[in-house]
Amino acid sequence: MTPNGTDKLPLKVALLGCGVVGTEVVRILTTRADDLAARVGAPLEIAGIAVRRAGRERDIAVDPALITTDAQALVSRGDLDLVIEVIGGLEPARGLILTALEHGASVVTANKALLAEDGPTLFAAAEKYQRDLYFEAAVAGAIPILRPLRESLAGDDVTRVMGIVNGTTNYILDKMDSTGAGFDEALEEAQALGYAEADPTADIEGFDAAAKAALLASLAFHTRVSIADVHREGITDVSATDIASARAMGCVVKSLAICELDEATDSVSARVYPAMIPQSHPLASVRDAYNAVFVESKAAGQLMFYGRGAGGAPTASAVLGDLVSAARNRLKEVPGVGESSYTQRAVRPMGAAMTRYHVSLDVADKAGVLAAVAQAFAEHDVSIQTVRQEGRGGDAQLVVVTHTATDAALSTTVETLRDMDIVREVSSVMRVEGD
Structure with a gap:
C-alpha cells in the first residue's frame, strides 16, 4: 500500500508552463495529493515542469530538480502518463502536444487558440495513439460546459x-x-x-x-x-x-x-x-x-x-477535473470520449444568420423622412418592429428596431440608408438577440 492509501504505482505527470495557471495546478497537486490519489485510484506524481526561464522566482516552492527549459526532451521521455499544457499559443504547444501523445501520454490543455486553429490534427493524433485529449479549461474557466456538451x-x-x-x-x-x-x-x-x-x-x-x-x-x-x-x-x-x-x-x-x-x-x-x-x-x-x-x-x-471564467484558481480547477478523468482512464488503459464530428455539417456564412438590428439615424427634420426610411427597409424585405423619433431640427434622430431578418438583408439596408440624402449619419448599428 502506498502512502496515499492505494496499491497502485504513481502516475507520472509533466507540466508545460508554470505561470499563473500552472503555479496553481502545482499547488493543488502538492497540497491535495492524498485526496486526488483517492479519487483517481493512484498517486499523481509531478515528474517534470518545463518553463522558459529556470531561475525565475515562483509563488510556490518547486523542487529545482523538476524544472527544465527543454520541454521537447520532457515530453519525449516515454515514461509520462499525463501531460498538462498551459503555455498557450500555437507553437511550440502544438509540437509538444503531438510529441506527448506519440510517446504515450494523455494530454490536458487550456489552449483554446490552438484547438480552434488546428484541433483536427490533435484529435487525430489522440485517436491514433489511443490517448485522451481533454480541454475543459479552454472555455469559460471553472465553468463545466464542455463536458456537459460532450457527455451529459x-x-x-x-x-x-x-x-x-x-x-x-x-x-x-x-x-x-x-x-x-x-x-x-x-x-x-x-x-x-x-x-x-x-x-x-x-x-x-x-x-x-x-x-x-x-x-x-x-x-x-x-x-x-x-x-x-x-x-x-x-x-x-x-x-x-x-x-x-x-x-x-x-x-x-x-x-x-x-x-x-x-x-x-x-x-x-x-x-x-x-x-x-x-x-x-x-x-x-x-x-x-x-x-x-x-x-x-x-x-x-x-x-x-x-x-x-478566468484566473489561476478557476482555470486550474478545470484543468484538475480533466486530469482526474484522464488519470482514471489511464489506469483502465481505455481512452475516454474523443472528438465527435460525424455530422460534417456545413458552416453558414454570417449573411445567412437570422438576427435583428437596432439602428440609430441622424436625419433631416422634414416631412417624408420617416416614410422614406421605412421604404428603404421594405425594399430589402426587412420588417420594422418599432420606430421612434428623438430631438428636433439639427438634432433629429430616428431609432429603428427591426423584426428578424437575414444579416445580409439588414446590412444591405444599412448601406442603403447611409447613401440617402435625408440621412446625415447612421450613428449606431447593433444587433438585438435573446428574445
Missing part, C-alpha cells in the same frame, strides 16, 4: 449555445452600463484590476471569444468548426449612447458568442459580437468579469452554466 447532452440534440465567454469584455460593458463610464475609462479600470492584459486586443476585438465559440459549436453540433468559420466583431465601437439606447429598450449590451443549428439546411453558424439582450434574459444579469453559457436543446430545454 450526448443523447440530446443541442440547437443553440449563447454565452458570455470573455470576462474582460463583460467587465467593461458592465461598468459602462452601471457607472456611465466610457469605453476607454472602463478598459483602464479592467487593466488596473488585472482583468485585461496590457495589450487587450485578443479580448476587446473578440479573438479570444471566437476561439471559444469554435470549440462550443464543434462540440454542440458534432461538426468541425474552426476559428476561421466564426464571424467576429469586437466591442471597441460600443458607445455610451448604445448603452443608453439599450437601457431605454429594457435591454443591456453584452458581448455574445452565439452558435446555432439551422435544421432546415442542416448547417451551423458561429459568431461573436456585442448585442442588446432583454434585461429579462438570464445572461443579462451576468455582471463583472463572470462568464455564463446558455444552452438550448430539444429534450433538456434551456440550461444555464455560470461562474468565474
Whole structure:
C-alpha cells in the first residue's frame, strides 16, 4: 500500500508552463495529493515542469530538480502518463502536444487558440495513439460546459449555445452600463484590476471569444468548426449612447458568442459580437468579469452554466477535473470520449444568420423622412418592429428596431440608408438577440 492509501504505482505527470495557471495546478497537486490519489485510484506524481526561464522566482516552492527549459526532451521521455499544457499559443504547444501523445501520454490543455486553429490534427493524433485529449479549461474557466456538451447532452440534440465567454469584455460593458463610464475609462479600470492584459486586443476585438465559440459549436453540433468559420466583431465601437439606447429598450449590451443549428439546411453558424439582450434574459444579469453559457436543446430545454471564467484558481480547477478523468482512464488503459464530428455539417456564412438590428439615424427634420426610411427597409424585405423619433431640427434622430431578418438583408439596408440624402449619419448599428 502506498502512502496515499492505494496499491497502485504513481502516475507520472509533466507540466508545460508554470505561470499563473500552472503555479496553481502545482499547488493543488502538492497540497491535495492524498485526496486526488483517492479519487483517481493512484498517486499523481509531478515528474517534470518545463518553463522558459529556470531561475525565475515562483509563488510556490518547486523542487529545482523538476524544472527544465527543454520541454521537447520532457515530453519525449516515454515514461509520462499525463501531460498538462498551459503555455498557450500555437507553437511550440502544438509540437509538444503531438510529441506527448506519440510517446504515450494523455494530454490536458487550456489552449483554446490552438484547438480552434488546428484541433483536427490533435484529435487525430489522440485517436491514433489511443490517448485522451481533454480541454475543459479552454472555455469559460471553472465553468463545466464542455463536458456537459460532450457527455451529459450526448443523447440530446443541442440547437443553440449563447454565452458570455470573455470576462474582460463583460467587465467593461458592465461598468459602462452601471457607472456611465466610457469605453476607454472602463478598459483602464479592467487593466488596473488585472482583468485585461496590457495589450487587450485578443479580448476587446473578440479573438479570444471566437476561439471559444469554435470549440462550443464543434462540440454542440458534432461538426468541425474552426476559428476561421466564426464571424467576429469586437466591442471597441460600443458607445455610451448604445448603452443608453439599450437601457431605454429594457435591454443591456453584452458581448455574445452565439452558435446555432439551422435544421432546415442542416448547417451551423458561429459568431461573436456585442448585442442588446432583454434585461429579462438570464445572461443579462451576468455582471463583472463572470462568464455564463446558455444552452438550448430539444429534450433538456434551456440550461444555464455560470461562474468565474478566468484566473489561476478557476482555470486550474478545470484543468484538475480533466486530469482526474484522464488519470482514471489511464489506469483502465481505455481512452475516454474523443472528438465527435460525424455530422460534417456545413458552416453558414454570417449573411445567412437570422438576427435583428437596432439602428440609430441622424436625419433631416422634414416631412417624408420617416416614410422614406421605412421604404428603404421594405425594399430589402426587412420588417420594422418599432420606430421612434428623438430631438428636433439639427438634432433629429430616428431609432429603428427591426423584426428578424437575414444579416445580409439588414446590412444591405444599412448601406442603403447611409447613401440617402435625408440621412446625415447612421450613428449606431447593433444587433438585438435573446428574445
